[in-house]
Amino acid sequence: TRILGIEGTAWNLSAAVVDEDDVISEVTETYQPDTGGIHPREASQHHAKYASTVIQKLLENIKSKGIDPKTLDAVAFSQGPGLGPCLRTVATAARMLSLTLDIPIIGVNHCIAHIEVGKWKTPAKDPVVLYVSGANSQVLAYRKGKYRVFGETLDVGIGNALDKFARSAGLNHPGGPRIEKHAENFKKYVPLPYVVKGMDFSFSGLTTAARDALEYEAMEDVCYSFQETAFAMMVEVTERALAHTGKNEVLLAGGVGANMRLRDMLDIMSNDRGASFYVPEKRFMGDNGAMIAYLGLLMYRSGSITGLKDSHVDPNFRPDSVEVTWI
Ligand code: ATP
Ligand code: FE2
DSSP states (O other): OOEEEEEOSSSEEEEEEEOSSSEEEEEEEEOOOSSSSOOHHHHHHHHHHHHHHHHHHHHHHHHHTTOOGGGOOEEEEEEESSOHHHHHHHHHHHHHHHHHHTOOEEEEEHHHHHHHHHHHTSSOSSOEEEEEOSSOEEEEEEETTEEEEEEEBSSSOHHHHHHHHHHHTTOOSSHHHHHHHHHTTOOSOOOOOOOEETTEEOOHHHHHHHHHHTTTSOHHHHHHHHHHHHHHHHHHHHHHHHHHHTOOEEEEESGGGGOHHHHHHHHHHHHHTTOEEEOOOGGGTSSOHHHHHHHHHHHHHTTOOOOGGGOOOOTTOOGGGSOOOOO
16 A cells, blocks of 8 residues: 655645555655744745645655556545644645545544554554644543543643743744753753643743743753753653553654653653653654655555545644544
């Protein structure tokens, strides 16, 4: 089975073709905002501008490997969650491909794509997942036909919180990796608000307090303390989801998963509980076309085809609304 997948929920436009074994080819064009964060309309204009080049390049690549695009089994695309204008641009490109190649269209949930691609190349079978990216922060696990959300952020995603704090500290976008670097040279922990309510957590109070702390504390110390506090909140909820579900695997997914301190904290927690901890390969951590193609492949093989008439996008597409047909 060979599936073409297109991702473009936010700043990354990426298309890939995968089969059961691996990624056959992937082409990516990243939108770089001049200043500040992502402007949804600018990002969607970027995607519209590059969609045909990216797809053409991808089709050339697979042709040069002897694969006729007409023999692809389906085209998959990110149906949500994400920025509305970006989602619509990508959906339009996917519909065009579906029509011109005369192959079915499959709308996939972006969060679940992160999870499934994370499981693909690791031994993880049935993990508790901590999914951490710019706009999303969730603890999920499979139960009775769905990926259930056990806990999640009550306001912004951890990545956006890190990026926002970084901006107020005068660091460039994306802030996450820069905060991680500064945190390495910390001298002391600065107390910041730790907010876990039930199984949910919140980052906006922490972000404001960290910004204020910059006035009288060293940048390195505030960066370190921001990470320690925010990550501990999410690790606590992940641990409680492990205990609650009785599962014995933990999987980290999403762009913030690149952070070494977060990995360490999850690894320590998992070891303490006798659980195995897994991190996907770097190429699968941030938003990428391969993860969309791969979930499309799982759905295609289990008979979940979306069809053009149901291919509308959903900026708030919840992972726990998806019927999991492939497990
Ligand atoms: P989504 O659409 O799923 O919300 P996204 O478009 O924001 O995702 P990702 O690539 O999943 O994209 O994540 C990007 C985020 O990851 C940014 O907020 C960035 O600051 C953060 N990030 C990247 N590397 C690190 C790191 N080493 N430590 C902390 N955060 C990081
Ligand atoms: Fe993502």
